[in-house]
Amino acid sequence: MAILEVRALEKHFGPTRVLEDISFSLEEGQALAIIGSSGSGKTTLLRCLNFLETPNHGSISVRGQVLFDAADPATQRESEVRRKRLHFGLVFQNFNLFPQYTALENVTLARKLLAKERDEANSGKKDLLAAIDQEGKELLERMGLADRAGHYPHQLSGGQQQRVAIARALALHPDILCFDEPTSALDPELTGEVLKVIRGLADQHTTMIIVTHEMAFARDVADQAIFMDGGVIVEQGPAKELINAPKMERTRQFLSRYTEN
Amino acid sequence: MFAFFSSPTTQTVLSALNEGFVRTLELFFITLVGAVPLGLLIALGSMNRWAPLHRFARPKQSKALRAVLNFRPVSAICRLLVWIIRGTPLVLQIITLFYVPGLEHLFNWPSGESGRMMAVCIAFIINYACYFSEIYRGGIQGVPVGQQEAGLVLGMTRSQIFFKVTLLQMIKRIVPPMSNEVITLVKDTSLARVIALQEIIWMGESFMKGNRGISGLVWPLFFTAVYYLVFSGVVTLLLGRLEKKLEFFR
Structure with a gap:
């Protein structure tokens, strides 16, 4: 059974439809790569999965449990949303580390x-x-940062x-780890070290959704890929096929811009 | 010079100034204790998004109608207050608050120095709370939304995010502008003399009526300035230290 099941997700901001009929599993x-030009709704989709935006329509299920259903207000209670967020992890484009820690x-x-x-009265605290x-x-060590544990973000x-x-x-052991353009805010010479870490996670079969503009990386690391345009899924399939031999004209157009460079 | 400091006149001057200085200090601290929390209330009020008619607003309505439906009363009242208080002189506010209640037969301040002090304290607290509220608002809105979102996706509650993540970043942002405002307060306390509160300048000036006439005023005024300089120097030093303490992160 699929770990994540997204059905007919829809999101409007006022009169603007940002996501329309998004379904995938x-x-x-x-690892799933989501590609597409800026403004195609990729980031909004990740934000919906992490409950930072509330979809207007559709449902999200993890391991068969319905976490969100736009038709069922009971799935949208603030107190429970907090717990549900823990199924997902999100790595932001601009890191958003806490500067004072x-x-x-x-x-x-x-x-x-x-x-x-959880363990207020526990003596083994x-x-x-x-x-x-x-x-x-140990996690920092896995990231190659063992000697940086005591450094502040600005250092x-x-x-x-x-x-x-x-x-x-x-650290929170999410079921699904989401990346929102994790290298877009980095100098080109720094993207490699981050991509290497994500590649390592893929090798260990971490379930991931990666929004990225790094096509070669998406092709090599992801199992599945989705191409989005104008808030809809234009094409989805195995990452290698989709990126090497897209079926849709719109996908070809988009990808040709990357091969030109 | 040494003879001057030990002369009986100087002793009289200094003891009078000390007395006035205590008043100044009282006013300073009472204002801070009142205005720091009241400013936060006003800041939160002016950021309050409650709009009772908002649910009737539709994208296709006219601009004017939507403005009415999206009206935020709490925010509007707080912003109006801030506009009035920041837009009129503090001296005028002190005079108004002290004299108008009696003239309009609303109530009377207690007679004598205690009534003056009460009126002045309230005027100062309201005035400074308004200035502080704008500084707080800047500090609160200056923390990137990403910080809150990062906390949310990590499963933190709103209060955990406020106390563990955003609060310190706000404090760091508001310390420099607050220092500015607090040092202004040190000197603004002198405005209290307008309703004859016997703070330090009042005391210094009172020597004008002494037997040595205007020339006898020079030294009292000089010492008054020294009191202010020392006072604001200490304040600057303390706030500078706080700023240094928060320098460990950016």
Whole structure:
């Protein structure tokens, strides 16, 4: 069974339709690339999945459980939305690290707050917090940032900041990790280190949705791909096929701009 | 010079100035204690998005009608208050608040120094709260939305996000403009003399009527300036230290 099932998702901002009839599914352990020009609705789609926007129509299910259904207000209660968000992780285009916390604190903050809420009276709290710290350090190590744990975001390069942001998202063990153009805010020489980390995650079969403009990367790393234009899915299929041999004229046009350069 | 400082006249001058300075200090701290939280209330009020008729607004209605339907009363009242208070002189506000209630037979301030002090404190608190509220608003709106969204996707509650993520970033943003405002307050306290509150300038000036005439005023006025300089120097130093403390992040 698919881990993620999105059905007939629709989102308007006032009279503007940003997403229309978006349906797709994702298997566990697979990576899905979403490509398309700016303004095609890719980011809004990710924001809907992470409950930062409320779709006007459609449903989102994870592991068969309906997390959101526009027709059912019971699925939209603020208190539950918070828990549901934890099914997804989101890595932002411009990192959004918390500037007043070190790299390690950025990674562990949310976990610690959750742990404190759940185990208020637990006597083993100290051990738990230590375990979270330990896991945070291991995550940073996996990102190649073991020696940067005590640094504040402004002391890190863009690529390092984005890797901290990835560790921060992973710390909550989301079912599906979403990337919103993770390298678009980086200098070209820094994109490599971030893409390498994401590639590593794909090799370990992390379920991911990656919005990206890096076509070669999408083709090599993603299993599935979706091409969006004007708020609709124009074409979807295996990433290699879609990017190497698109079936639709609109997709060909879009991709030709990348091969020209 | 040394003889001057130990002369009985100087002693009289300094003890009078000390007395006035205590008043000045009182006014300064009472204003801060009142205006800092009241300013936050006004800031939150002016950012309040409550619009009771908003649900009747439709995109196709005329601009004027939509403006009426989207009217935000709480925000409007707070902004009106800020406009009036920032748009008129503090001296005028002090005079109005002190004399108008009596003239219009609304109520009377307690007689003597305590009534003057009360009126002046209220005028100062309202005035400074309005200025502070605009600084807070800038600080709150200056924190990027991404910070809040990052907190949300990490499953944090709104209050966790406010206290653990955005608050410190706001404080860092508002310290420099607040320092400015607080140092202005140090000197603005002198406006209280307009309703004869016996703060330090009143005390200094009172020596004008002494037996040495105008020439006897020079030293009292000089010392008054020294009091202000020392006072604002201490304030500058403390706020500078706070600013330094927050420099560990950007």
